Amino acid sequence: xxLEVENLRRTYDGFVAVDDLSFSVAAGEIVGLIGPNxxxxxxxxxxLAGILRPTAGRIRIDRHDIVADPIExxxxxxxxxxxxxxxxxxxxxEHLRLVARLYTVADFESRWRALVQELELTGKERxxxxxxxxxxxxxxVIACGLVRDATTLLFDEPLTGLDPIGxxxxxxxxxxxxxxxxxxLLSSHLLHLVEEVCTRVIIMxxxxxxxxxxxxxxxxxxxxxxxxxxxxxxxMRVTGHD
Amino acid sequence: xxxxxxYITVCSAKNRMRKRLARLREPRYLLGAVVGGLYxxxxxxxxxxxxxxxxxxxRPPAAAAATAAIAASGPAVVGAALLVLATVxxxxxxxxxxLEFSDAETDLLFPAPVTRRQLLLHRLLRSQVxxxxxSAIVAxxxxxxxxxxxxxxxxxxxxxxxxxxxxxxxxxARNRAQASxxxxxxxxxxFAACLAxxxxxxxxxxxxxxxxPLGGIADLADRILAVATHGIPAIALWPTTTxxxxxxxxxxxxxxxxxxxxxxxxxxxxxxxxxSDEAFQDAASRLAARRAQKAGGxxxxxxxxxxTGLSLALTGPTELALFWKNGVQTLRLTGITAIRIGVAxxxxxxxxxxxxxxxxxLRGGAxxxxxxxxxxxxxxxVLGPQVVRTDLRTDLLHLELxxxxxxxxxxxxxxEMAWPAAMLTIVGWIAVGCAAAFSxxxxxxxxxxxxxxxxxxxxxxxxGLVFAQYLVQNAAALAFPAWVPLGNQxxxxxxxxxxxxxxxxxxxLSVVVLFIPGALVGAAIWFGFQAWLGALVAIPASLLCTxxxxxxxxxxxxxxxxxxxxxxxxxxxxxx
Numbered sequence: 091x092x093l094e095v096e097n098l099r100r101t102y103d104g105f106v107a108v109d110d111l112s113f114s115v116a117a118g119e120i121v122g123l124i125g126p127n128x129x130x131x132x133x134x135x136x137x138l139a140g141i142l143r144p145t146a147g148r149i150r151i152d153r154h155d156i157v158a159d160p161i162e163x164x165x166x167x168x169x170x171x172x173x174x175x176x177x178x179x180x181x182x183x184e185h186l187r188l189v190a191r192l193y194t195v196a197d198f199e200s201r202w203r204a205l206v207q208e209l210e211l212t213g214k215e216r217x218x219x220x221x222x223x224x225x226x227x228x229x230x231v232i233a234c235g236l237v238r239d240a241t242t243l244l245f246d247e248p249l250t251g252l253d254p255i256g257x258x259x260x261x262x263x264x265x266x267x268x269x270x271x272x273x274x275l276l277s278s279h280l281l282h283l284v285e286e287v288c289t290r291v292i293i294m295x296x297x298x299x300x301x302x303x304x305x306x307x308x309x310x311x312x313x314x315x316x317x318x319x320x321x322x323x324x325x326m327r328v329t330g331h332d
Numbered sequence: 333x334x335x336x337x338x339y340i341t342v343c344s345a346k347n348r349m350r351k352r353l354a355r356l357r358e359p360r361y362l363l364g365a366v367v368g369g370l371y372x373x374x375x376x377x378x379x380x381x382x383x384x385x386x387x388x389x390x391r392p393p394a395a396a397a398a399t400a401a402i403a404a405s406g407p408a409v410v411g412a413a414l415l416v417l418a419t420v421x422x423x424x425x426x427x428x429x430x431l432e433f434s435d436a437e438t439d440l441l442f443p444a445p446v447t448r449r450q451l452l453l454h455r456l457l458r459s460q461v462x463x464x465x466x467s468a469i470v471a472x473x474x475x476x477x478x479x480x481x482x483x484x485x486x487x488x489x490x491x492x493x494x495x496x497x498x499x500x501x502x503x504x505a506r507n508r509a510q511a512s513x514x515x516x517x518x519x520x521x522x523f524a525a526c527l528a529x530x531x532x533x534x535x536x537x538x539x540x541x542x543x544x545p546l547g548g549i550a551d552l553a554d555r556i557l558a559v560a561t562h563g564i565p566a567i568a569l570w571p572t573t574t575x576x577x578x579x580x581x582x583x584x585x586x587x588x589x590x591x592x593x594x595x596x597x598x599x600x601x602x603x604x605x606x607x608s609d610e611a612f613q614d615a616a617s618r619l620a621a622r623r624a625q626k627a628g629g630x631x632x633x634x635x636x637x638x639x640t641g642l643s644l645a646l647t648g649p650t651e652l653a654l655f656w657k658n659g660v661q662t663l664r665l666t667g668i669t670a671i672r673i674g675v676a677x678x679x680x681x682x683x684x685x686x687x688x689x690x691x692x693x694l695r696g697g698a699x700x701x702x703x704x705x706x707x708x709x710x711x712x713x714v715l716g717p718q719v720v721r722t723d724l725r726t727d728l729l730h731l732e733l734x735x736x737x738x739x740x741x742x743x744x745x746x747x748e749m750a751w752p753a754a755m756l757t758i759v760g761w762i763a764v765g766c767a768a769a770f771s772x773x774x775x776x777x778x779x780x781x782x783x784x785x786x787x788x789x790x791x792x793x794x795x796g797l798v799f800a801q802y803l804v805q806n807a808a809a810l811a812f813p814a815w816v817p818l819g820n821q822x823x824x825x826x827x828x829x830x831x832x833x834x835x836x837x838x839x840x841l842s843v844v845v846l847f848i849p850g851a852l853v854g855a856a857i858w859f860g861f862q863a864w865l866g867a868l869v870a871i872p873a874s875l876l877c878t879x880x881x882x883x884x885x886x887x888x889x890x891x892x893x894x895x896x897x898x899x900x901x902x903x904x905x906x907x908x
Contacts (some may be wrong), residue, residue, distance in 0.1 A: 188657060
């Protein structure tokens with residue numbers, strides 16, 4: 091398994107944001123992480139990315155524990171957050187170059203130009219983040235994640251701020267990376283996107299996992315059988331909003 | 333609209349105060365409030381008390397006469413200064429802040445069915461909290477008590493309001509550049525009046541000084557008073573001297589009369605500002621766009637992505653990548669060309685002036701230049717790292733990104749502090765070099781070898797001092813992230829000020845402790861070899877001291893690793 095999570099728990103001053111969460115994502119798999127606001131999705135992704143220390147539990151990226159062996163684990167991981175955090179005074183190209191240096195990307199020169207083209211950032215290579223739109227900044231963050239060969243990709247609301255063309259390209263990019271062998275965990279409120287690109291879905295509510303499986307598996311579950319066959323109906327039933 | 337403005341102002345002030353009082357439950361804010369309060373007490377009240385005691389002991393008759401003369405001419409002197417300021421404001425406009433609507437005000441009040449004048453009055457009303465606080469601080473700082481302090485506070489409040497309104501009106505009038513010819517001409521009338529008034533007063537003052545030599549401060553005050561009370565200059569100065577008169581009123585009755593006249597002037601200014609409201613929409617939109625750019629962290633948008641001359645290789649130590657990143661930030665803000673020109677200009681100026689001073693034995697000038705250079709070097713070493721914050725104190729804002737990097741924590745700490753420390757070390761070296769260049773003329777009796785040895789020793793100590801300070805500052809940011817303002821954040825309130833005082837004291841104390849081993853080694857070298865080496869002993873002593881300190885810094889960055897790993901996003905405070 092490229093990504094393994096065992097009994098993850100994270101609390102904030104006594105408030106339990108994520109509780110006893112376990113799942114895994116295999117290479118080539120695209121797993122959707124969905125749930126209502128405050129379900130613990132972003133906390134989960136931040137814990138997986140090494141930004142937040144788990145209060146309890148284990149997270150392994152390619153068998154490297156994120157707490158015990160953080161450098162090797164992070165080397166194999168790319169996290170694309172929903173809010174694009176970029177350095178104000180570095181251009182798009184300089185951001186990619188910095189990432190290449192930090193992650194030791196050997197064939198950077200050939201790789202970054204292709205990526206800029208793929209994400210439609212051509213012409214913006216020398217622009218500062220302040221000169222870019224929200225969607226463009228989001229693309230730069232994604233480019234920083236894709237410029238290296240990460241085995242596990244974490245996307246938090248990857249389509250926020252993108253135009254329709256960008257959304258289509260992003261979907262293609264995500265699917266292409268999975269076909270290339272990457273394990274992908276994708277958090278989104280856009281259920282149609284999850285339904286379209288994900289091979290499996292994990293539904294969270296109040297910090298706990300309430301459902302995990304392929305769409306067929308979820309639809310055939312005894313308690314969800316009456317809910318209907320599409321993801322939205324299943325989601326509503328599982329989270330108690332039907 | 334006035335009631336709505338009052339409601340917003342009162343509710344905002346009340347909630348801000350409630351929030352600040354609530355945070356006193358946290359020990360760090362409580363401690364900060366105690367220290368901040370103590371600082372205020374010692375700075376204002378205790379000092380005022382000692383001055384009152386000195387005043388009670390009496391003054392010599394000559395000094396008393398001069399003071400009386402200055403008090404009599406006070407409104408005229410302040411009025412003349414205000415007139416100059418009022419004229420300069422047309423050429424170099426001051427930002428009054430009155431048109432800077434917040435996002436909430438823009439989104440909620442602009443679409444509301446209210447007039448532009450009502451919006452201007454709303455901003456004026458909202459600005460009162462800040463103005464009242466500012467005048468209270470000035471009054472507290474005023475070395476007097478009781479009635480004099482109250483008078484100062486009220487007079488200062490009125491002056492602040494008048495200035496803010498005036499600067500806003502000037503801004504609005506200048507904004508009419510796109511309007512019709514008639515509107516532009518109407519807007520130019522106040523500027524022409526200001527300019528004419530300033531010229532009239534300036535010519536009258538020049539004439540009175542040219543007539544006979546000046547006979548002291550009392551004479552100076554008398555002459556300005558004479559100018560301000562006769563003829564056209566008296567009329568020209570009337571509005572500004574009227575605003576200044578409440579500061580110098582003796583009795584409550586005189587103060588009341590002066591305030592009534594000053595309020596009338598202020599009212600006239602408000603009426604003028606409101607009459608210029610057609611230009612309001614454009615000016616407000618422009619300011620809103622500028623503020624949005626700043627608030628969005630898009631200050632870089634105003635900075636061009638210019639070449640910095642720094643390139644990043646794809647392999648090498650990770651510290652250098654962070655060094656490069658922070659270097660690009662600094663050079664993009666200041667501009668490499670500006671730095672090159674600045675350094676070249678300093679080099680040429682120092683070389684030429686020191687050569688002239690050394691040749692002509694201009695000891696006084698050289699001593700001043702040398703002292704200034706040494707002061708710059710000392711400031712760079714001691715306070716520079718508090719000011720130049722291109723390290724973790726800025727990048728903790730990007731902690732979410734930093735934490736995802738596969739980089740050892742100690743490497744991040746070292747890389748973050750490397751650039752600003754190197755930059756300040758170079759600035760310190762330049763200052764020491766300047767001091768050394770002026771030293772032959774400033775200290776002609778000191779042997780050249782001694783001067784050279786001292787300058788070299790100071791230059792050798794510089795990296796130790798600067799790196800030690802950066803270590804302490806970055807360690808504080810990791811150990812007490814909530815105590816350290818990040819980036820351009822400036823937490824407000826007495827408690828926040830107290831926190832800054834505590835942090836400054838703690839940081840300086842820590843640097844002293846960090847320097848003890850190095851200082852002991854240096855002292856041992858000094859006392860052991862001074863007999864043989866003379867003044868030259870300062871060089872190995874300072875060198876070894878710096879080496880010991882730098883080794884301590886290196887070891888300490890490794891020890892900071894676990895702190896960085898444990899640092900949680902939630903511990904990094906965002907200002908209110």
